[in-house]
Amino acid sequence: MPDAQAPATLIALDWGTSSLRACLLDAAGAVLDRRESAHGIRALPEGGFPAAFAEAIQTWPEALPVLMSGMVGARSGWREAPYAETGPQGVGLANLAAALTDVSDLTGRPAWIVPGVSTRGPSGPDVMRGEETQIVGAGAVEGTLALPGTHSKWVELRAGRIAGFRTSMTGELYAALSRHTILADTLAPPADAAEDAAGFAEGLAAARALETPGDLLGAFFSIRARALFSELPPGRTGPFLSGLLIGAEIAANAPRDASPEAPVGLIANEALAARYAAALTAFGLPSRILPPDIAAAGLHAVARAARLTGDA
Amino acid sequence: MPDAQAPATLIALDWGTSSLRACLLDAAGAVLDRRESAHGIRALPEGGFPAAFAEAIQTWPEALPVLMSGMVGARSGWREAPYAETGPQGVGLANLAAALTDVSDLTGRPAWIVPGVSTRGPSGPDVMRGEETQIVGAGAVEGTLALPGTHSKWVELRAGRIAGFRTSMTGELYAALSRHTILADTLAPPADAAEDAAGFAEGLAAARALETPGDLLGAFFSIRARALFSELPPGRTGPFLSGLLIGAEIAANAPRDASPEAPVGLIANEALAARYAAALTAFGLPSRILPPDIAAAGLHAVARAARLTGDA
Known part of the structure; x- marks a missing residue:
């Protein structure tokens, strides 16, 4: 159990198509509080994104920065967060942290969205959004990762970076x-x-x-x-x-x-x-x-790398 | 144009999942009258099969035999018409004519349903219902026929008989x-x-x-x-x-x-x-x-082979 007295330093939102998971984290990434709602970007409440956002973080300290990942950054999301392209070097934690999209103007507080990742294989482009944060949270560094689901991702990791991937519907x-x-x-x-x-x-x-x-x-x-x-x-x-x-x-x-x-x-x-x-x-x-429910750990790692919380 | 005075000898019903096509035919297979409705077996009117049947053939001569093909003979149809199995000999016109399912008790008049056809390939069983009648109507005898659509059929014909086939969804x-x-x-x-x-x-x-x-x-x-x-x-x-x-x-x-x-x-x-x-x-x-709309020609051929109309 995390020490209940440890101060919160970050609010992490894993905001997908059909769900919104919010975590209150301390400086070590321990989860102090968590909430989940069905207000994915395809199932927003009246009031849309701002209303779902406000509900998810209500009562949590107002000064804290908020970092979000997932479909909230899609073209059909709250604001499009451009993709980080794997290219020859791959995409790692530092690349994600360097390419956050600032949405403070939408939220009225310090807030960012993690970029999705794009790659280009023999059969054309491919994209992920949200999985890159889970991968960072998993802490894996080498080999093949599979993230099965609605749109399964098969990811090649090299030296802790996403070298390429392929989606299967x-x-x-x-x-x-x-x-x-x-x-x-x-x-x-x-x-x-x-x-x-x-x-x-x-x-x-x-x-x-x-x-x-x-x-x-x-x-x-x-x-x-x-x-x-x-x-x-x-x-x-x-x-x-x-x-x-x-x-x-x-x-x-x-x-x-x-x-x-x-x-x-x-x-x-x-x-x-x-x-x-x-x-x-x-x-x-x-x-x-690998351990499930690692989006919060990934968001914590990105926030630290981007020095959003001032506790790195 | 058929001679309008030629006497009708058969009512042919091509009754599928989403439509019901009825033709009044003379002894040569010429179409004297035709009707089409959306009352396929998944879209029956109030009164079910009997009501759709009565509407399709209304005003046409009451003494005429009725021959039906398609999903009306499926397990979920009016009455299941067992499949004719291709086996080593294949299924031809004579096999279909010899395996009609009598539904006179359901219709209150002379009426039959043409069997579907089943086959067995390397990956298990396969079935068709309605296509066998179109194939007979096409009069093709040798080679490969494709019947594309909801469930596309690829059919091998040998000496006018269905030797085998495969369905693609x-x-x-x-x-x-x-x-x-x-x-x-x-x-x-x-x-x-x-x-x-x-x-x-x-x-x-x-x-x-x-x-x-x-x-x-x-x-x-x-x-x-x-x-x-x-x-x-x-x-x-x-x-x-x-x-x-x-x-x-x-x-x-x-x-x-x-x-x-x-x-x-x-x-x-x-x-x-x-x-x-x-x-x-x-x-x-x-x-x-091949010419479209050949179910009526196939039903006419089967009816003649089965001597339903007494005009062979």
């Missing part, structure tokens, strides 16, 4: 397929953990059997066909689709030379991290689950 | 991605045919550059990233996504040995057939667009 595609296609009629919740694990393993195996990208379009329909012929019980169809998508994502993105000495680092909530760890194991790839 | 995936993911914020209608064609060609090229199935999940997000950096104008994003999906579908399913003597046969409405023909051309594959 895995979670959002699962939601769209399972709710808005014929599969919605087919999917039923798994009866228990065993059924969930069995369907997931079958989906992973199906992903490994795919040959071309277009085979995936066939595999989606085949879930329906298998269910029609009772070859896939309804409770296994959702886990099967999850395994199919996550398996395809891993086959396309995970480093084949991951090893016990250089495992894939996983940043996600407990359930999702466990799912990806199981999938990586099925591919023969070691992984290591 | 292309159209439905396009709809789900463009309406129910972050791409919904990105897509705008193309300004004109030139912008549409340019975006579509870029999507086809992106599809050809994909290496693994999971790369497709990255390509979906990359549309968003390209748009953010103004590398893809909003009006090109929809056609790009269309080209990406159709290109992946073609790469996975089109026969590489298609030739001017053995083109891919296309069955679809005019606009969609033209889109697939353009895509196949980009892949160096010749195609031939």
